[in-house]
Amino acid sequence: MAGVREQNRAETTARILAAARAEVAEHGADMSMRAVARRVGLVSSAVYRYFPTREALLTAMVVESYGRLDRALASADDADLPGGERWAVLGRATRAWAKDRTHEFQLIYGTPLPGYAAPPETVPAAAAVASHFLRVGAGSPVEGFGGVTLEGQLAGLVDEGLAASASGAAAVLAELAALVGFVTLELGGHLVGTADPAEPLFEALLARQARTLGLDGG
Amino acid sequence: MAGVREQNRAETTARILAAARAEVAEHGADMSMRAVARRVGLVSSAVYRYFPTREALLTAMVVESYGRLDRALASADDADLPGGERWAVLGRATRAWAKDRTHEFQLIYGTPLPGYAAPPETVPAAAAVASHFLRVGAGSPVEGFGGVTLEGQLAGLVDEGLAASASGAAAVLAELAALVGFVTLELGGHLVGTADPAEPLFEALLARQARTLGLDGG
DNA sequence: TGTACATCAGTGAACGCGCGTTCACTGATGTAC
DNA sequence: TGTACATCAGTGAACGCGCGTTCACTGATGTAC
Numbered sequence: 001m002a003g004v005r006e007q008n009r010a011e012t013t014a015r016i017l018a019a020a021r022a023e024v025a026e027h028g029a030d031m032s033m034r035a036v037a038r039r040v041g042l043v044s045s046a047v048y049r050y051f052p053t054r055e056a057l058l059t060a061m062v063v064e065s066y067g068r069l070d071r072a073l074a075s076a077d078d079a080d081l082p083g084g085e086r087w088a089v090l091g092r093a094t095r096a097w098a099k100d101r102t103h104e105f106q107l108i109y110g111t112p113l114p115g116y117a118a119p120p121e122t123v124p125a126a127a128a129v130a131s132h133f134l135r136v137g138a139g140s141p142v143e144g145f146g147g148v149t150l151e152g153q154l155a156g157l158v159d160e161g162l163a164a165s166a167s168g169a170a171a172v173l174a175e176l177a178a179l180v181g182f183v184t185l186e187l188g189g190h191l192v193g194t195a196d197p198a199e200p201l202f203e204a205l206l207a208r209q210a211r212t213l214g215l216d217g218g
Numbered sequence: 219m220a221g222v223r224e225q226n227r228a229e230t231t232a233r234i235l236a237a238a239r240a241e242v243a244e245h246g247a248d249m250s251m252r253a254v255a256r257r258v259g260l261v262s263s264a265v266y267r268y269f270p271t272r273e274a275l276l277t278a279m280v281v282e283s284y285g286r287l288d289r290a291l292a293s294a295d296d297a298d299l300p301g302g303e304r305w306a307v308l309g310r311a312t313r314a315w316a317k318d319r320t321h322e323f324q325l326i327y328g329t330p331l332p333g334y335a336a337p338p339e340t341v342p343a344a345a346a347v348a349s350h351f352l353r354v355g356a357g358s359p360v361e362g363f364g365g366v367t368l369e370g371q372l373a374g375l376v377d378e379g380l381a382a383s384a385s386g387a388a389a390v391l392a393e394l395a396a397l398v399g400f401v402t403l404e405l406g407g408h409l410v411g412t413a414d415p416a417e418p419l420f421e422a423l424l425a426r427q428a429r430t431l432g433l434d435g436g
Numbered sequence: 437t438g439t440a441c442a443t444c445a446g447t448g449a450a451c452g453c454g455c456g457t458t459c460a461c462t463g464a465t466g467t468a469c
Numbered sequence: 470t471g472t473a474c475a476t477c478a479g480t481g482a483a484c485g486c487g488c489g490t491t492c493a494c495t496g497a498t499g500t501a502c
Binding site: 012042043045 | 479
């Protein structure tokens with residue numbers, strides 16, 4: 001009734017997840033079951049008592065990584081800041097997280113792993129990350145991001161209260177893409193010969209985004 | 219003196235490269251020497267007469283893929299178009315190429331392959347791609363992308379005649395990141411529940427970029 | 437022009453590795469009476 | 470409270486696979502005299 005078995009199970013599951021995270025951090029998103037097992041100190045087949053396939057473990061990792069980025073954003077966010085600076089803080093937190101946990105960032109935003117398609121259960125975790133940016137940036141309409149199709153596609157976000165404006169939401173999605181793209185290029189070494197170090201260009205990007213989103217107190 | 223050997227060698231090298239390209243296209247950037255050999259109809263060890271390691275073949279693939287994107291851009295570009303539309307054409311060509319050749323796009327702009335670091339010889343090929351965008355977008359200064367550090371980092375591009383303005387070059391780099399990020403998110407399925415299909419958001423992004431870069435005939 | 441030697445493309449076997457997953461098993465924990 | 474049975478975590482061996490790379494080899498092409 002103390003549920004020793006249950007407790008052990010929870011602990012071992014946590015140890016496996018931690019090992020998988022370390023494995024991804026050190027060796028990249030193409031994590032192997034055997035490497036994880038080795039790290040936990042289990043025989044490889046034992047891991048299958050907890051995760052029925054590699055895919056299941058990967059999915060758990062993806063959800064966990066979104067969660068960690070979500071928490072990093074939550075703890076960086078500061079509702080008292082003026083809009084532009086608040087957006088910049090989120091952007092900097094994303095970049096810092098990505099540089100600190102390169103492979104986790106690539107696990108969620110990088111090249112899809114061969115033979116792995118992120119299942120539906122990862123969607124809410126991904127949405128939680130985006131919601132931070134929507135909350136800050138999608139407060140008012142943004143010119144040039146309207147149009148019936150776009151408004152229709154993003155009406156859901158407004159209905160769910162995730163965005164106050166559809167065109168604002170559209171603009172935020174585009175700016176999220178810009179952030180992901182910047183970090184992707186930086187991590188891939190594509191800025192090495194030019195904007196190197198990349199901070200000044202990143203700061204200019206953040207300022208431009210604040211202007212685009214109408215967050216610069218105009 | 220007809221150089222039968224020499225000619226055969228060139229032909230086989232081309233066949234290997236074509237096979238490697240097909241292999242990457244169908245099975246992703248984590249290409250294997252044995253799969254390429256099978257495709258060419260050679261025994262796996264024979265490939266080593268042409269490329270001393272997998273890394274060398276990958277490097278050739280990377281250079282080739284940059285070259286193909288470069289050519290796609292060159293043939294899409296049209297100097298007679300007004301600035302904003304000309305930029306949009308380049309953006310659309312990039313997205314179309316990426317959707318058509320997903321794995322090649324990911325080979326050059328996606329998650330770095332484990333154990334593979336793109337060597338210096340890929341740099342000029344990458345620069346050729348960027349130059350199309352710089353030519354169109356970096357003609358005049360862009361407010362908010364100046365500053366001594368940034369201007370210093372990008373002075374080289376101006377000196378080489380690749381950009382007419384350092385702040386314009388900075389803005390173009392940031393917008394290139396936005397394009398890469400957009401396509402990365404789209405290919406990764408991150409826009410599926412929201413901006414789906416993605417064309418309207420992409421068009422809004424292109425229009426916003428034209429405005430940011432001062433290409434909208436203002 | 438013909439012969440002797442050097443070069444090189446391609447073969448096939450092998451080395452040593454790591455992988456995902458299955459399976460029959462042992463021994464400990466939990467449950468029903 | 471004690472006993473009989475069911476559940477389950479972890480083991481160790483195995484299957485069948487694909488990989489990058491090396492090596493001694495054969496036979497064809499090229500070169501020097």
